[in-house]
Amino acid sequence: MWRQLKRHFLTGLLAVAPLAFTVWVLVKFYQLIAATVQPWLVRIPHLTETYPDFALTAIAFISFVSLIVLAGMVARSLVGVAFFNLVERIVERIPVVKTIFGSTKQIASVFMADKRSAFQDVVLIEYPRPGCFSLAFVTLDVPGHDLLNVFLPTTPNPTSGYMLLVPRDQVVVLPMTVEDGVKLIISGGSVMAAGLTRPLGEAAVRLQAAAGGREEPR
Numbered sequence: 001m002w003r004q005l006k007r008h009f010l011t012g013l014l015a016v017a018p019l020a021f022t023v024w025v026l027v028k029f030y031q032l033i034a035a036t037v038q039p040w041l042v043r044i045p046h047l048t049e050t051y052p053d054f055a056l057t058a059i060a061f062i063s064f065v066s067l068i069v070l071a072g073m074v075a076r077s078l079v080g081v082a083f084f085n086l087v088e089r090i091v092e093r094i095p096v097v098k099t100i101f102g103s104t105k106q107i108a109s110v111f112m113a114d115k116r117s118a119f120q121d122v123v124l125i126e127y128p129r130p131g132c133f134s135l136a137f138v139t140l141d142v143p144g145h146d147l148l149n150v151f152l153p154t155t156p157n158p159t160s161g162y163m164l165l166v167p168r169d170q171v172v173v174l175p176m177t178v179e180d181g182v183k184l185i186i187s188g189g190s191v192m193a194a195g196l197t198r199p200l201g202e203a204a205v206r207l208q209a210a211a212g213g214r215e216e217p218r
Contacts, residue, residue, distance in 0.1 A: 033064050036064070037060035038060045041056055041059060088101075119138070119139065119181075120138045121137070121138040121141075122135065122174045122176050122180070122181035123135075123138055123148075123171045123174060124171075124172045124174055124200065124203040124207065125150060125152070125166055125171055125172075125207070126207045126208075126211060135153075135185060136151060136152040137150065138151075138171070146167055147165045147166065148165070148168055148171055150164045152164055153182075155185050155189075156186050158185050158186060170211070172203040172207055174203060175199050176193060180192075180193045
């Protein structure tokens with residue numbers, strides 16, 4: 001009975017955890033907006049007397065989103081590009097701050113960019129030792145070059161990992177989308193799209209054969 005209760009508890013935890021984390025992020029975002037924008041709205045005459053607190057928070061949210069959209073419009077203009085480039089040059093001269101800023105910018109540029117240009121293909125490579133295989137993403141494929149730029153993410157946090165230069169003949173492209181690859185990594189291998197087990201096995205066999213003619217598994 002104890003094993004059944006433990007199994008049910010773990011199953012319920014896995015079912016509730018994503019929703020709880022999503023709610024937690026939304027609450028923190030709500031608190032951030034309320035603490036940042038709402039104090040400025042309170043200073044507007046007669047506004048607090050006209051609208052209740054939840055309406056002020058809604059106005060603060062709309063104002064915050066509008067500011068982000070405005071910043072995006074400015075950043076795409078010639079004046080905005082020059083301004084943000086100037087700010088980046090200033091920040092990059094400040095110790096510690098430049099490290100945080102640079103890391104955040106790199107992560108944002110990869111995971112907020114178009115997946116077709118950020119992650120081109122999902123591949124299988126032989127790593128970290130012969131006979132052991134890892135899922136990775138091709139980030140740069142220059143025609144005519146023997147090496148591919150490959151990002152090897154960690155589980156369950158795909159925002160960290162290793163950038164590897166892998167010979168082209170030691171990489172096998174898998175028939176899966178980038179989204180399916182990310183899901184597989186985040187889940188630790190427990191969430192796999194239907195029909196991928198056989199292609200993964202075939203890719204592993206091809207890598208083994210290319211590495212030196214190891215005996216193919218039955």
